[in-house]
Amino acid sequence: MTLRPPPTPHGAHPETxxxxxxxxxxHTIEADQRIEPRDWVPEKYRATLIxxxxxxxxxxxIGMQPEGNWITxxxxxxxxxxxxxxxxxxxxxxxxxxxxxxxxxxxxxxxTERLISGKQKYSxxxxxxxxxxxxxxxxxxxxxxAAICNQVPLCRCSYGPYARGMIRICKExxxxxRQGYELLxxxxxxxxxxxxxxxxxxxxWWWPSLMMFGPPDGDSPNTAxxxxxxxxxxxxxxxxxxxxxxxxxxxxxxxxxxPDPDLRWNAERASYDFGEIDWSEFKEVLRGNGPCNxxxxxxxxxxxxxxxxxxxxxxxxxxxxxxxx
Amino acid sequence: MSFDNAYEAVSEANDEARWAFGTGFEDPLSGVDTSLPxxxxxDDLAAYCLMLGDDAxxxxxxxxxxxxxxxxxxxxxxxxxxxxxLLGQARLLLxxxxxxxxxxxxxxxxxxxxxxxxxxxxxxxxxxxxxxxDFAGVIAxxxxxxxxxxxxxxxxxxxxxxVLAAIAAKGVKEVTYHRDYAAQWTVxxxxxxxxxxxxxxxxxxxLWPYVxxxxxxxxxxxxxPDIAVEPSELRVEFDDVLTQVCSAATLTVPDAxxxxxxxxxxxxxxxxxxxxxxxxxxxxxxxxxxxxxxx
Numbered sequence: 001m002t003l004r005p006p007p008t009p010h011g012a013h014p015e016t017x018x019x020x021x022x023x024x025x026x027h028t029i030e031a032d033q034r035i036e037p038r039d040w041v042p043e044k045y046r047a048t049l050i051x052x053x054x055x056x057x058x059x060x061x062i063g064m065q066p067e068g069n070w071i072t073x074x075x076x077x078x079x080x081x082x083x084x085x086x087x088x089x090x091x092x093x094x095x096x097x098x099x100x101x102x103x104x105x106x107x108x109x110x111x112t113e114r115l116i117s118g119k120q121k122y123s124x125x126x127x128x129x130x131x132x133x134x135x136x137x138x139x140x141x142x143x144x145x146a147a148i149c150n151q152v153p154l155c156r157c158s159y160g161p162y163a164r165g166m167i168r169i170c171k172e173x174x175x176x177x178r179q180g181y182e183l184l185x186x187x188x189x190x191x192x193x194x195x196x197x198x199x200x201x202x203x204x205w206w207w208p209s210l211m212m213f214g215p216p217d218g219d220s221p222n223t224a225x226x227x228x229x230x231x232x233x234x235x236x237x238x239x240x241x242x243x244x245x246x247x248x249x250x251x252x253x254x255x256x257x258x259p260d261p262d263l264r265w266n267a268e269r270a271s272y273d274f275g276e277i278d279w280s281e282f283k284e285v286l287r288g289n290g291p292c293n294x295x296x297x298x299x300x301x302x303x304x305x306x307x308x309x310x311x312x313x314x315x316x317x318x319x320x321x322x323x324x325x
Numbered sequence: 326m327s328f329d330n331a332y333e334a335v336s337e338a339n340d341e342a343r344w345a346f347g348t349g350f351e352d353p354l355s356g357v358d359t360s361l362p363x364x365x366x367x368d369d370l371a372a373y374c375l376m377l378g379d380d381a382x383x384x385x386x387x388x389x390x391x392x393x394x395x396x397x398x399x400x401x402x403x404x405x406x407x408x409x410x411l412l413g414q415a416r417l418l419l420x421x422x423x424x425x426x427x428x429x430x431x432x433x434x435x436x437x438x439x440x441x442x443x444x445x446x447x448x449x450x451x452x453x454x455x456x457x458x459d460f461a462g463v464i465a466x467x468x469x470x471x472x473x474x475x476x477x478x479x480x481x482x483x484x485x486x487x488v489l490a491a492i493a494a495k496g497v498k499e500v501t502y503h504r505d506y507a508a509q510w511t512v513x514x515x516x517x518x519x520x521x522x523x524x525x526x527x528x529x530x531x532l533w534p535y536v537x538x539x540x541x542x543x544x545x546x547x548x549x550p551d552i553a554v555e556p557s558e559l560r561v562e563f564d565d566v567l568t569q570v571c572s573a574a575t576l577t578v579p580d581a582x583x584x585x586x587x588x589x590x591x592x593x594x595x596x597x598x599x600x601x602x603x604x605x606x607x608x609x610x611x612x613x614x615x616x617x618x619x620x
Contacts, residue, residue, distance in 0.1 A: 193615060
């Protein structure tokens with residue numbers, strides 16, 4: 001194995017053996033210490049992290065669309081402000097995450113190209129449509145709730161910049177989740193039509209939320225390596241179970257039914273059993289055939305393309321004024 | 326925020342009093358006497374608060390429509406932030422209007438259950454730019470709007486109505502940033518590429534006919550001396566700022582006659598552009614579909 005050129009500024013000469021560096025890396029991981037941008041890392045660790053962080057960043061950016069869909073129609077000015085602030089936070093999360101990926105030598109422009117050309121994925125949940133204002137609350141409750149279950153362990157991820165970014169992101173996500181749940185509570189105390197809206201929305205989002213944890217453990221080829229590098233701390237099925245156990249009492253408190261006839265408490269496991277997820281739908285959406293895949297990427301691509309002249313102007317202005325100094 | 330223990334850091338109480346960029350929970354009216362100042366006609370004060378509140382509400386709506394359409398992520402954050410600030414100003418002003426008219430209406434009933442002719446915003450605020458992805462258009466609109474509004478709010482801090490003065494004091498800090506953001510982009514686009522120069526110039530040229538309306542006096546304002554700001558007083562400062570910004574941007578300050586109203590009536594009198602009906606039908610749709618609901 002040879003060393004990669006920068007961004008490892010203290011890297012040895014390319015021909016130098018990497019064994020001591022690998023040993024140091026393994027030791028850092030083993031001791032539960034953080035890897036920092038200056039540290040040597042195996043190429044595959046770098047690539048895995050860039051892919052994961054980029055997909056996470058893309059998810060934040062694409063995730064702005066389904067919720068952004070309701071900002072202008074929000075039925076009260078307070079809800080409008082909360083929603084606008086939330087969508088703005090997501091843009092901010094995207095920025096932190098692209099920056100974390102850049103510490104690994106990735107380039108934001110390049111990652112954006114990969115998103116809009118379909119080479120890199122984002123969370124499939126955002127390929128579902130938002131059809132009523134209740135979806136704003138249900139996304140906060142279920143989708144942000146699932147995201148928190150997935151993301152809190154990432155605050156202990158072995159890569160320092162990602163772990164620190166995730167602490168801030170998780171704090172904001174948990175705020176969003178509480179706001180979503182509070183909207184639903186208010187709606188459930190409102191009119192019959194509002195209660196029906198919340199139930200209908202819950203019915204649509206429950207199963208896609210469970211799919212957010214990814215394929216079952218037996219079908220998740222990258223999990224073992226990511227866990228040994230402490231990029232990932234729990235398996236998909238562990239996290240999914242944690243989410244179900246956390247959510248069922250919340251649904252009861254809210255007064256909505258989760259659309260799963262097989263959902264019941266299992267005293268032996270001290271956890272809820274739940275029904276089989278429709279993995280064929282999961283795969284279809286992943287393959288690009290979800291209700292909104294084409295629309296989401298086309299929208300992002302259009303905004304990016306239509307902004308090209310603005311970015312060119314800013315670059316031209318910066319060049320002129322750098323030369324003038 | 327501590328980074329020693331990730332789990333603790335996540336559950337730690339939020340000490341920053343922030344929930345999004347640039348917005349806080351501080352109550353700008355804390356300690357302010359909210360009773361109506363003596364000798365003031367409540368309907369006039371309400372009408373004036375609606376004028377300034379509707380300007381902010383409608384301009385905010387136009388910025389909200391840019392969400393997910395900005396040329397760069399930093400601008401997503403900035404435009405949303407400006408939209409949020411203006412939305413916050415609108416909420417305070419509509420609440421003040423409701424109190425002044427004493428009708429028992431709220432910020433939400435005023436936003437969602439008034440018809441088009443009851444909205445008193447200037448027409449400049451309702452011009453649409455997102456549908457044609459016209460970034461130069463929204464920057465020109467924001468430059469003109471924020472330069473004018475900043476000059477207005479600065480003077481409004483001396484209003485005899487302590488509530489308007491407090492809202493203005495908060496707004497001055499916010500709109501100073503809005504103007505700075507718009508001015509910086511005006512300069513970058515104006516002095517960027519040939520193409521961006523042309524786009525920025527025509528954006529200013531296109532909206533200039535709506536600039537005259539910003540400085541027209543109104544009978545409501547005339548009936549509120551010491552409370553309201555006379556718009557014609559703002560023109561000199563506005564022209565100075567626009568001249569400076571355009572000069573740095575290598576642009577020409579347009580010179581175009583003001584667009585006429587209908588029988589002399591414009592936005593402040595509830596006579597709007599054709600775009601306004603679509604804007605309201607979108608903004609009010611959910612609230613009007615569920616008039617009995619609480620959100």
